[in-house]
Amino acid sequence: MEIKDKIVPLLQEQFPETNFEVTDFRGDLKIKFDASQIYPVCNFLKNHDDLKFNMCEDVTAIDWATKKNRFTVVYHIYSLENKFRLRLACDVQENHPHIASVVPLWKSANWYERETYDMYGIKFENHPDLRRMYMPEEYEYYPLRKEYPLMGIPGDLTLPKK
Amino acid sequence: MERLTKDDVHPSIVKALLDQETNVTFEDALENEMILNMGPQHPATHGVLRVLLRLDGETVVAAVPDLGYLHRGYEKMAENMSYYEFIPHTDRLDYISPPANNTAFCLAVEKLYGIEAPVRAQYIRMIMTELSRITSHLVAVGALAMDVGALTVFLWCLREREKVLNAYDIICGARFTTSYTRIGGVAADMPDEAIGIIKEFIAQFEEKLDEAERMLNTNRIFVERLEGVGVISGEEAINIGLTGPNLRGSGIEHDLRRANPYMLYDQIDFKVPVYNEGDSLARYFVRADELRESCKIIIQCLDKMPKGEIMLNSPKKVLPRKTEIYTKMEELIHDFMIVNFGVKPPVGDIYSGVENPKGELGFYIVSKGEGHPWKMKIRSPSFCNLQSLGGLIKGHMISDVVAIIGSLDPVMGEADK
Amino acid sequence: MGLEAKLMSDGFITTTIDALVGWARESSVWPMPLGISCCGIEMMAVAGPKYDIARFGSEVMRFTPRQCDVLLVAGTVTYKMSHVVKKIYDQMPDPKWVIAMGVCTSTGGMYRSYSVVQGIDHFLPVDIYLAGCPPRPDNLLNALMLIQDKIKHTRARDFQNIPLLEPVKVNGN
Ligand code: SF4
Numbered sequence: 078m079e080i081k082d083k084i085v086p087l088l089q090e091q092f093p094e095t096n097f098e099v100t101d102f103r104g105d106l107k108i109k110f111d112a113s114q115i116y117p118v119c120n121f122l123k124n125h126d127d128l129k130f131n132m133c134e135d136v137t138a139i140d141w142a143t144k145k146n147r148f149t150v151v152y153h154i155y156s157l158e159n160k161f162r163l164r165l166a167c168d169v170q171e172n173h174p175h176i177a178s179v180v181p182l183w184k185s186a187n188w189y190e191r192e193t194y195d196m197y198g199i200k201f202e203n204h205p206d207l208r209r210m211y212m213p214e215e216y217e218y219y220p221l222r223k224e225y226p227l228m229g230i231p232g233d234l235t236l237p238k239k
Numbered sequence: 240m241e242r243l244t245k246d247d248v249h250p251s252i253v254k255a256l257l258d259q260e261t262n263v264t265f266e267d268a269l270e271n272e273m274i275l276n277m278g279p280q281h282p283a284t285h286g287v288l289r290v291l292l293r294l295d296g297e298t299v300v301a302a303v304p305d306l307g308y309l310h311r312g313y314e315k316m317a318e319n320m321s322y323y324e325f326i327p328h329t330d331r332l333d334y335i336s337p338p339a340n341n342t343a344f345c346l347a348v349e350k351l352y353g354i355e356a357p358v359r360a361q362y363i364r365m366i367m368t369e370l371s372r373i374t375s376h377l378v379a380v381g382a383l384a385m386d387v388g389a390l391t392v393f394l395w396c397l398r399e400r401e402k403v404l405n406a407y408d409i410i411c412g413a414r415f416t417t418s419y420t421r422i423g424g425v426a427a428d429m430p431d432e433a434i435g436i437i438k439e440f441i442a443q444f445e446e447k448l449d450e451a452e453r454m455l456n457t458n459r460i461f462v463e464r465l466e467g468v469g470v471i472s473g474e475e476a477i478n479i480g481l482t483g484p485n486l487r488g489s490g491i492e493h494d495l496r497r498a499n500p501y502m503l504y505d506q507i508d509f510k511v512p513v514y515n516e517g518d519s520l521a522r523y524f525v526r527a528d529e530l531r532e533s534c535k536i537i538i539q540c541l542d543k544m545p546k547g548e549i550m551l552n553s554p555k556k557v558l559p560r561k562t563e564i565y566t567k568m569e570e571l572i573h574d575f576m577i578v579n580f581g582v583k584p585p586v587g588d589i590y591s592g593v594e595n596p597k598g599e600l601g602f603y604i605v606s607k608g609e610g611h612p613w614k615m616k617i618r619s620p621s622f623c624n625l626q627s628l629g630g631l632i633k634g635h636m637i638s639d640v641v642a643i644i645g646s647l648d649p650v651m652g653e654a655d656k
Numbered sequence: 657m658g659l660e661a662k663l664m665s666d667g668f669i670t671t672t673i674d675a676l677v678g679w680a681r682e683s684s685v686w687p688m689p690l691g692i693s694c695c696g697i698e699m700m701a702v703a704g705p706k707y708d709i710a711r712f713g714s715e716v717m718r719f720t721p722r723q724c725d726v727l728l729v730a731g732t733v734t735y736k737m738s739h740v741v742k743k744i745y746d747q748m749p750d751p752k753w754v755i756a757m758g759v760c761t762s763t764g765g766m767y768r769s770y771s772v773v774q775g776i777d778h779f780l781p782v783d784i785y786l787a788g789c790p791p792r793p794d795n796l797l798n799a800l801m802l803i804q805d806k807i808k809h810t811r812a813r814d815f816q817n818i819p820l821l822e823p824v825k826v827n828g829n
Contacts, residue, residue, distance in 0.1 A: 102587040103350055132477050134592070134623075137616040139605055153590055153603070153618070157477065157491070160498040164590060185480025188626045196314070206255055211307030211655060212771070213736055214250055220315055220770055227312075227319050229770030234735035237742035237779045279740055280690060282719040287692055287737060308737045309693055312769035327766065334694035378697075397704035404701075415697065416789060652693050 080159040081106055083127060091121050105164060112150070112167035116177040122154065122163070123182050130154040130163060133183035136190055138169075138197045142223040147171035148199060152179070169199060178204040196221035252305055256291050259301040263634045272300065277640065279308045285382065285644065286651030290628070297637050302629045306622075309655040317615040321581030322348050322422060323558070325615075330416040332619065332653040335378050336371035336596045338364075338407075340653075341420040346501060347591035347602035348422050352584040354551055360424040361502045362544040367410070367419060369533040369540070370437070373444075374400050374415075375596035376484075376526045376533075383523060383645035384455060387464045392451050399447055402440045409433040422582060423557035424550030434541060441534050448530055455523075465520040469631040469643035472517055479630070480623040483598025484529060485647060488522035490515035495594040506543070509536050519646035526648075556582065581610025590618075597621050597648060619653035678808040681725070681751075683713045685804060688724035690744065692731025695758040698790040699730045707793040712800050721747040726803060729780075730757040732765075733773045742779055751810060755784045755799055758791060765789060 085099050085108070095118075098109040110118065122130045135153040146168040155162045169176055178201035179186045188210065190201040195210040198219040209216065218225055218233060253274065278289035287308035293301040313332070317325050329344040330337040342364045349355060356364070381396030404414045410433045411417040411426065419426055455461050471481070476489040486493055494511045496504040512528035514521035551557050558577055559570040586608045592601035598620025605614040624647050631647075632640050691699050702709045709715050718724050721744045733741055745754070756776055759765035762785040764774035776782060783806060784799045791799075 103353065103589050105589050107588070133480065134599070135590075135601060135603065135616065135618040137603065139614045151603070151616075153601070157493055157498075162499075162590065162592070164588075183480070184478045185623060185626060188622065192622075206258075208251055208255060209307075211310035211736075213307075214252070220312065225315075225770070227315055227769060234771070236735065236773065237739050239779050279737065280719075280744060286696065287740075308734060308740070309732060310734055310736065310771050311732055311767050312771045316767070316769050331694050331766075334697055394705055397701065398706065401701065401704065401706045414701075414790075414792060416694065 080128070080156070080161045084108070084122075084163065087125065087128070088118065088121070092118065105162070107164040107166060109149075109166040109168075112169055112176050115150075115152075115165070115167050116179065116182075118165070119152070119154070119179050119182050128156060129158050130156045132157060133179065133186045133189070134162070136179070136186055136193055138193050138199055138221075140197060140221065140223045145170075148174060148197060150176055150193070150199060154183075174199045175202055176200075177202050180204055195219070198222070252291060252303060256293055256301055256303045259293075259303065259629075261293075261301045261633065263295075263298065263300045271295075275637070279305075285649055288625070288644070288649065288651055288654075290632075290640070290644075292632075292637065292640070294637065299632050299635055299637060299640065302632050302640075304625060304628050306625070306651075306655050309651045311656065313617060313656045314615055317612055319611065321610045322584075322612070323577070323581060326420065327416070327418045330418055332617065332656070333375070333595060333597060333600070333621070333650045334415070334652045335650055336375040337415055337417045338367035338411075338419050339371040339375075339593075339595045340600065341418060342368050342502075343591070343593045343595060343600045344602055345420040345422055346593060347589065347604055348582070348584070350591045351587065351589045351604050351606055352422070352556065352582065354423055354553070354556060356424045356551060357548040358503070359428075359545055359547045360549045360551075362540050363425050363429050363549065364420060365502055365504070365507075366429070366437070366537050366540045366544075367417075367425075369536045370403050370406065372533045372596045373530055374403050376530050379526055379596075379645075379648040380451075380455075380523065380530075383465075383519075383642070383648070384461065386641045386645040387461055389455065389458060389461055392454055395447070395451050399440075399444065402436070406433050406436045406440065409436065421550065421558060423553070424548070428549050437537065438541065441537060444534060445531070448527070452527060462520065464639070464642050465523060465646065466518060468519045468635060468639050469646060470516070470518045471627060471631060473515075475630075476517070476627070479627045481598070481627055482620050482623060483594065483596070484525040485522055485598065485624050485627075487511065487513050488525045489517035495592060495599055499592075501591075501593055507536055507539050509539075519642055522646045522648075583608060583610055592618065595620055597650065597653070598624060600653075617653070617656055619656060621649040621651070621654035622656075625649045625654055674811045678810065681810075682804045682807045684716075685712070685714045685726050685800065685807065686716045686718055686724050687714055687726045687728045687755075687800075688721050688744065688748065689717050689719070690727060690729050690731070690741065692729070692733065692737065695730035695761070695790045698793055699728065699757065699796065702793045702796050707797065709797070709800070712797065712804070714800060721745075722749065724748055725752060725807075727752065727754045727780075728757060729754065729761050729776055732760045732767060733776050734771045735773055736771070738773050738776070738779055741776065745780055751807075753783045753803055753806070754780055755786060755796075755803065756782045757786045757796060757799070759787060759789045762786070 095114050100107045132155040134155050139149045148169040150167050152165040192210040273294045275292045279287040289305040291303045329340040332340050377396040377400045381393035384392040411419045473489045473491045492513045509532045554573040563570040564574045584606045588605040590603045592599045601618035603616040604612050607613045756762045786799045
């Protein structure tokens with residue numbers, strides 16, 4: 078059986094309570110589920126003997142600019158053995174942008190999550206070192222949020238004196 | 240004069256450095272730890288990387304890299320421009336291998352759009368990608384050699400690189416910011432003159448490479464400064480997210496050209512060099528071997544490349560040909576629409592990753608059916624490779640730091656985005 | 657300069673201090689290569705064998721600002737980086753000159769975004785704006801020659817406080 082057809086039944090079996098929303102667009106498999114389940118699901122995907130998603134390629138977020146479910150946190154994980162890439166997605170609310178960190182599973186997620194925090198202000202719980210990645214420490218805004226203007230807010234970043 | 244407050248002296252990055260766990264122990268520690276700031280203006284950090292080092296004597300106890308000195312806001316800009324407009328920006332991501340980035344981006348948009356470029360265009364793209372792999376690895380090897388004190392090889396590598404840039408100049412009209420690919424093809428056909436230059440270059444390249452390798456591989460200073468420095472095991476490398484030559488230097492045979500072939504790489508015969516040691520020297524060997532493999536790929540591509548179209552002929556979807564715009568009404572309208580409102584891919588999201596010289600370059604594009612992406616994430620290899628830096632330099636001498644950074648070969652343009 | 661020929665016949669030369677100092681300074685401009693991004697690669701190419709900046713007496717790339725005459729800002733300057741650039745500029749001894757290499761150093765170029773400084777003249781005095789993205793190596797050599805010209809005409813007694821001359825624009829890629 079193809080790895081692609083295996084994943085969803087296995088997940089359903091392991092997490093009967095969770096609702097998995099599966100989409101397949103241009104050959105990319107995407108699974109969407111509740112944010113509270115992210116750690117157990119990732120743990121299962123990483124350690125299952127058939128799946129072995131041992132590489133976390135990317136963590137990012139999408140800002141939909143809507144009232145409900147404003148952000149979606151997106152994970153790309155890759156299985157070197159099966160040569161297969163899977164996308165996980167979880168909705169996060171604007172008033173409580175928190176989600177569990179996956180750093181204990183994949184160390185590489187450390188910087189990806191910091192970057193997502195820097196750009197969107199999503200807080201990853203249990204992250205060992207959640208600091209800004211790119212912007213200066215004292216910076217107040219989250220640049221990739223849709224309400225932030227492209228040219229920035231005048232005066233938010235300082236220049237040295239002439 | 241302004242007085243510094245306590246917060247100025249201990250910003251959170253310094254705190255992060257002091258809090259970092261470290262397993263480095265000394266027989267007789269000097270008991271005077273020092274914090275050293277390296278970069279962002281330092282000749283060996285390949286741009287504007289800043290590393291904070293906690294030292295005991297000359298040994299690095301802990302290290303924290305600090306990025307963002309070249310953060311140009313690509314992802315925000317991408318949300319505000321059409322897909323075509325973003326192609327020149329991809330040049331400046333990994334600015335040592337622009338055609339590879341152009342190709343990666345166009346492949347991503349084409350995947351989202353559900354189209355494919357004609358065969359000749361694909362071959363041209365492959366040739367350009369491999370040429371850029373050669374330039375990139377030449378700079379990587381040369382800069383690594385320069386960092387550990389072998390300046391001659393650096394100049395030799397630059398000399399070879401110039402020859403490739405000459406070919407670029409004829410093919411795309413620019414020395415290195417090529418902006419060569421278009422959605423659904425490439426901007427211009429590859430002229431015979433350029434093919435001649437490429438063939439000529441490859442014919443003499445092997446010899447020049449041998450010469451440089453002889454110089455480096457028998458150079459005790461070079462070998463001893465790299466051997467056993469910055470070792471990372473295969474398992475750890477996967478965990479920390481290394482890709483590209485750095486991963487293959489740790490004994491993991493993973494190459495997206497093989498694993499998930501894109502373009503026409505499945506019809507090409509090439510080896511994926513793998514070394515098991517996982518140290519800086521192994522990473523250098525992988526790059527040197529890949530230079531040879533790239534030459535092989537280019538020769539095969541030149542042989543197999545058919546004559547024919549270089550651009551998809553479907554005016555509703557991609558830019559029509561210039562000659563037809565001037566003579567046909569329909570095409571003129573389509574051209575107007577595409578230039579003004581952009582190509583409009585369907586609603587959906589895709590991730591497309593390709594094997595760039597530095598590692599896996601991925602584009603995650605979310606489309607709402609508009610002319611510009613709703614969200615575009617660039618998964619840049621240098622960013623992920625740099626993540627391992629803190630762990631790699633722990634326990635080494637301060638002079639090894641430059642060698643390790645050189646062997647990881649980061650490009651800050653794409654690490655900072 | 658044909659100095660030897662003169663010495664052969666007369667044994668002495670007359671000149672002004674200004675001319676002599678100007679000539680000496682002009683032919684050994686030591687650049688401080690601040691290769692921030694892509695333009696830095698083109699700058700490396702200038703130092704390489706094909707273009708060979710050594711012909712102009714400028715091959716001595718010093719990575720410490722204390723020993724340099726010309727600050728060559730090659731690459732996008734972000735707000736975070738601007739403080740570093742300024743610090744480097746402040747450390748350079750007088751007299752000093754600045755070349756803004758590439759459009760995004762000069763004006764922000766293609767980066768109309770929140771984090772990029774829209775031209776380093778917001779915080780530095782610039783002598784030469786070099787157009788091109790990136791400027792071709794020949795263009796950088798041209799800029800170097802223009803700077804040499806400018807240095808030649810700087811008087812020695814202005815050692816402490818160089819008046820800012822009108823910036824020179826270099827056209828074309
Ligand atoms: S001017 Fe162009 S090539 Fe130069 S640093 Fe800016 S973007 Fe890069």
